[in-house]
Amino acid sequence: MIDVCLLGTGGTVPLPDRWLTSLLVKWNGKSILVDCGEGTQIALSQQRKSPKEIDTILLTHYHADHTAGLPGLLLTMAKSERTEPVTIYGPKGLEEILQGVFIIARYVPFEIRYKEIRNREESFMIDDMKITAFALQHSVPCFGYSFELARQPKFDVQRALKLDLPKMYWGRLQKGETVEYEGKVYTPDMVLGDPRKGIKLVYATDTRPVPYIESHAVNADLLIAEGMYGDPEKIENAKENRHMMMQECASIAAKANVHELWFTHYSPSMHDPWQYEEELKGIFHNCIIAKDGQNKDLAFQE
């Protein structure tokens, strides 16, 4: 199960009633934060989420509305007596950004590891979660992220019983290991059923609606993506500053056949994104105009 909490839904400028867009992804005792603008640590506190537990921070790009909360967050994690390292991922230029962060934060008593994403697409594992960074089209290098939690096939007890293998070895087969016993080799496929659908979450903000988003979002359980503007007259602003209209975003969700779509990263000029709800549901029915603190548990389907 993945616990998803969209801490804020604003773009560009934090507002008194709208935190900047940031996502907290929790599963299996692990916590990943995506982006950290000014105020994200307050949004975490408001949602009663502990900053101490964040192991990994994924940065989409280096505009300040996605990074300026890092000094404060890291210091608050320090005050909560975190001692374990934190790993930060982001586009090229991360080392310089962290220099800026440490000038302002000064003393952070735990280790910060950092990894720059150098290719248009890169995957890495955090625990059993496969994360893929994929390039978006913004005014500076920017990445979307997909989170995939695979599901083990069902263990077929009837098939296992037919093997001459003591039960004490079953667990290893179930974990995907090969077992040798009395000169015979046993492989997981002998006891495991058909592949089962895992969970996929995809996050894409600060981008024009490039096909790359759709291909990554295919069949996702949840797509969280940018809806900077709803007013069709804003299309030139969207193109100029490399942002995505709500309608463009809904079309991607429809083509990618996602299960559910959440809009986020609203322009400060858009006071009421809900006014476009009916139109957007006409493009993609299962869309939600997310609010700060929007959350959901994504579970394996039975």
Add this chain to the structure above:
Amino acid sequence: MIDVCLLGTGGTVPLPDRWLTSLLVKWNGKSILVDCGEGTQIALSQQRKSPKEIDTILLTHYHADHTAGLPGLLLTMAKSERTEPVTIYGPKGLEEILQGVFIIARYVPFEIRYKEIRNREESFMIDDMKITAFALQHSVPCFGYSFELARQPKFDVQRALKLDLPKMYWGRLQKGETVEYEGKVYTPDMVLGDPRKGIKLVYATDTRPVPYIESHAVNADLLIAEGMYGDPEKIENAKENRHMMMQECASIAAKANVHELWFTHYSPSMHDPWQYEEELKGIFHNCIIAKDGQNKDLAFQE
């Protein structure tokens, strides 16, 4: 008249219901901001104050709860189409801090001028406001600031009428200029009455209760100062981290004979600073346990 707005009252960590301590001082079309922690731009917005108008930023010291909001504030000022320069004052090390700010903020389209305060006490004028930075005792170099607005003596029409000087010259005498007319020299003291009390505002946070605060706060109309803790058991924390107890702060206000005292910079551990109100009023009667947005117009007294 000085328009004083305490944007936040928190210390160390911004909370969902308490912004970090920051002060906005406005007079005569000029705006000075003192400190800018994470969220200060949101607090400004909540108080319907325009960040665009801030000409000067005074920094007390370089702990992140007093500086980490600078990248966001400067970018929001840029979005509001400010083009005039902004001047930032602070202790030694300001240049490095601003390097960090610009790494995170990246592009700020107006000029930032900066002036490091190198002495234990330094005064400078901003328009007709005399500002004095004075050293406090914190774990890093830290300054308090006093703001003094002088008041011109009253123009004595009866005395002016007795001079052989046409009325068209009166205005220059009133402004403090010397006038020569038909071979005679006229000086301002010939038409001005007794000196009149101006307005004094004093701000001191992040410090032990050193005598220097008292000497600067003497007869101030308003002292805004740190009350990090109210619980007497916290005195060791206060000493160790160089902070001031509410009781210590109230004693300074009493000895300095200030007109009014506002407490600020409450520890995140102190959820209810108002529980100490009665005790504090016993030490200094005219004290206010300030809330975010506490404001007052300081006017010349009649």
